[in-house]
Amino acid sequence: MKNEHPFDSYFKSKLQNHKTAVPEGLWEKIVAGKETKKPPAIWWKDNMLVMTLLCAVLLSVTYLFTNKTLNPLENIVANNSTLQPNTETPGNKVATQKLATESNNLENNIIVADHQAQPENLVSVNEINEAGNENAVAGSSLKQYHPSSYIKNNAFLFKKKDGDKKDDAANTAVSDDAFATNSSLIISNDALLPLTPHTQEKTVSILSINLSPKDLKALSTVNKNILGLGCPNGFPSTWYIEAYGSADINMKSIYAKDVNSTYINKLDSTTRMSGGFTFGVRVSKSINEHFLLKTGLQYSQINERFKTKTDSILTITTVVTTRTIVRGGGQSDTTVRDTSTLQQIGYKTGYVNNRYKSIEIPVIASYETGNDNWRIALNGGVIVNLTSSYTGQTFDTSYGIVPLSAKQANGFYKSNVNLSLYAGVSLLKRIGNGLDAFAEPYFRYSLSNAATSGAGYSQRFNSAGLSLGIRYKLNRKSSSTRD
Amino acid sequence: MTEFELIKGCVNEDMTCQRLLFEQYAGKFMSICLRYANDTMQAEDLLQEGFIRIYKHLHQFKFEGSFEGWMRRIIVNVALKSLQKKRLHFVEVNDEINDAQIPSYAYSSLGEEELMKLINNLPTGYKIVFNLNVIEGYSHDEIADMLGIQASTSRSQLVKARKMLQNQILQLEKIAV
Numbered sequence: 001m002k003n004e005h006p007f008d009s010y011f012k013s014k015l016q017n018h019k020t021a022v023p024e025g026l027w028e029k030i031v032a033g034k035e036t037k038k039p040p041a042i043w044w045k046d047n048m049l050v051m052t053l054l055c056a057v058l059l060s061v062t063y064l065f066t067n068k069t070l071n072p073l074e075n076i077v078a079n080n081s082t083l084q085p086n087t088e089t090p091g092n093k094v095a096t097q098k099l100a101t102e103s104n105n106l107e108n109n110i111i112v113a114d115h116q117a118q119p120e121n122l123v124s125v126n127e128i129n130e131a132g133n134e135n136a137v138a139g140s141s142l143k144q145y146h147p148s149s150y151i152k153n154n155a156f157l158f159k160k161k162d163g164d165k166k167d168d169a170a171n172t173a174v175s176d177d178a179f180a181t182n183s184s185l186i187i188s189n190d191a192l193l194p195l196t197p198h199t200q201e202k203t204v205s206i207l208s209i210n211l212s213p214k215d216l217k218a219l220s221t222v223n224k225n226i227l228g229l230g231c232p233n234g235f236p237s238t239w240y241i242e243a244y245g246s247a248d249i250n251m252k253s254i255y256a257k258d259v260n261s262t263y264i265n266k267l268d269s270t271t272r273m274s275g276g277f278t279f280g281v282r283v284s285k286s287i288n289e290h291f292l293l294k295t296g297l298q299y300s301q302i303n304e305r306f307k308t309k310t311d312s313i314l315t316i317t318t319v320v321t322t323r324t325i326v327r328g329g330g331q332s333d334t335t336v337r338d339t340s341t342l343q344q345i346g347y348k349t350g351y352v353n354n355r356y357k358s359i360e361i362p363v364i365a366s367y368e369t370g371n372d373n374w375r376i377a378l379n380g381g382v383i384v385n386l387t388s389s390y391t392g393q394t395f396d397t398s399y400g401i402v403p404l405s406a407k408q409a410n411g412f413y414k415s416n417v418n419l420s421l422y423a424g425v426s427l428l429k430r431i432g433n434g435l436d437a438f439a440e441p442y443f444r445y446s447l448s449n450a451a452t453s454g455a456g457y458s459q460r461f462n463s464a465g466l467s468l469g470i471r472y473k474l475n476r477k478s479s480s481t482r483d
Numbered sequence: 484m485t486e487f488e489l490i491k492g493c494v495n496e497d498m499t500c501q502r503l504l505f506e507q508y509a510g511k512f513m514s515i516c517l518r519y520a521n522d523t524m525q526a527e528d529l530l531q532e533g534f535i536r537i538y539k540h541l542h543q544f545k546f547e548g549s550f551e552g553w554m555r556r557i558i559v560n561v562a563l564k565s566l567q568k569k570r571l572h573f574v575e576v577n578d579e580i581n582d583a584q585i586p587s588y589a590y591s592s593l594g595e596e597e598l599m600k601l602i603n604n605l606p607t608g609y610k611i612v613f614n615l616n617v618i619e620g621y622s623h624d625e626i627a628d629m630l631g632i633q634a635s636t637s638r639s640q641l642v643k644a645r646k647m648l649q650n651q652i653l654q655l656e657k658i659a660v
Contacts, residue, residue, distance in 0.1 A: 007645060015598055019511050020510055034538060263528060
């Protein structure tokens with residue numbers, strides 16, 4: 001047991017049970033404070049809900065688009081794998097036998113042969129005219145193609161003429177000349193379907209294709225990829241690089257955790273958001289015709305104006321009063337100077353610009369559609385914060401002005417504020433060869449509290465802005481999408 | 484209403500009980516807050532925050548030990564948390580500092596308000612340690628844990644606080660004479 005100092009004992013006896021008058025209205029403040037104080041757990045639940053919804057949306061979108069791409073031409077009759085004897089049916093028996101013997105030709109010449117190309121990247125088939133049992137198999141199988149956005153409402157036309165140069169016809173089936181001179185794609189059906197001995201001249205007309213000149217030009221440039229000849233994995237990836245910058249409007253939400261509402265109200269009333277900006281670079285990769293993934297690096301800055309008020313500023317003004325006493329009778333005048341000081345005690349108002357700086361990685365999924373000149377994209381994803389730093393000033397709970405700094409002990413803000421959700425709509429305009437300009441209004445919602453646990457309150461910054469930028473296609477020579 | 488009933492009523496969010504608890508203890512706790520805070524406004528904020536915490540955590544009270552002591556600890560913790568955000572500096576001083584005592588008649592006439600003023604004139608570090616050790620009865624080891632400082636620092640702060648208070652009292656005596 002400690003030996004108490006008489007001096008201490010006196011203080012203890014006097015002050016331990018000392019009561020002081022309680023300010024009026026404090027009970028009402030406590031009641032109000034109890035009701036307005038929101039448990040952090042609710043916020044966490046809210047965030048979990050948002051995260052769950054976001055994941056569900058992303059998974060759904062991913063499934064929706066990847067499901068289409070997972071439909072290669074497995075069942076196409078022209079594919080060697082389906083033309084094996086063990087896949088024969090009575091209707092296609094002759095055809096498959098012949099094809100089996102001419103497999104070398106098939107591998108090299110048939111448009112869709114020997115490739116697991118994705119249907120939407122190839123050509124569409126609207127109608128297939130069967131001509132004979134031999135071709136029925138091909139016709140029925142080719143019906144499994146899906147329409148493409150690039151060559152819509154078209155179909156192949158396959159013709160058979162006896163005496164055609166089988167190899168030449170086959171080899172030039174997808175030549176530039178064919179595209180340039182005729183909107184029908186002529187292929188010897190020797191390549192696609194074998195002749196039977198009794199067939200002399202027969203238009204098999206398995207498929208017909210009608211292409212617009214623009215599509216044909218596109219096809220002629222990149223025919224191998226479009227037709228799947230140069231793309232064993234299906235859709236050819238297109239890479240873009242995007243550079244962008246945006247002006248942001250920032251919104252701050254703040255609520256008390258371990259501090260009272262008076263402090264929060266004062267903190268809130270002395271700060272005003274004054275805009276911000278973001279700039280960065282992203283790389284995009286197309287997953288399929290419409291779906292892209294984007295990631296990169298960006299810098300964002302939120303600006304805030306903090307109003308400081310310094311109390312008890314003493315201003316001393318020195319006043320010098322000069323009086324002249326005029327004396328008559330030829331005497332000289334006398335000048336008297338009185339010096340007095342005027343003291344004024346007041347407060348001084350000043351402004352400090354607070355800056356919240358972050359380096360971030362955007363991870364964005366984008367659905368894009370449109371025509372050659374104009375395209376629109378829906379973007380959604382997350383922005384991962386790498387690091388944040390802060391400059392400026394704020395109040396502590398005793399209303400003293402202290403510097404903002406995440407690096408110092410007891411700092412107010414975290415050096416890493418984790419994740420934000422991102423949603424935006426892009427409008428893209430072709431401005432050059434492989435070059436697009438885009439405008440992207442967006443909104444980002446912060447999932448994490450930026451304030452440290454020691455700060456005693458929770459603060460989030462949400463932003464809305466308009467990104468302006470350019471996008472450049474990196475692999476223009478080999479891709480099938482817009483050039 | 485017994486203390487048990489009062490506590491149970493507060494736990495059950497009974498506003499009458501909560502109001503009764505507030506009226507019963509607000510004066511004492513305001514005095515505590517004033518000893519830690521820099522001004523009345525900050526003390527009011529501390530008291531408000533302290534009562535909100537008391538109501539929030541009242542269900543955790545096990546009815547072991549003094550209920551008032553349990554609440555006092557919450558109030559003191561709220562006050563300390565608030566003050567620690569100001570980056571307290573506890574300066575190490577020589578333990579062999581002169582600890583001469585002044586005669587008891589020098590301070591025996593001082594009332595509570597004067598003692599409060601004297602305490603509030605102390606530097607923050609001295610004030611906190613003096614309040615915690617002398618008034619609240621925490622040991623130096625406990626203070627060291629609470630403030631994240633060495634026990635020796637707490638001791639030295641107390642000695643300096645006491646010395647400064649005594650000097651203030653002597654100054655008051657001189658003025659009175």
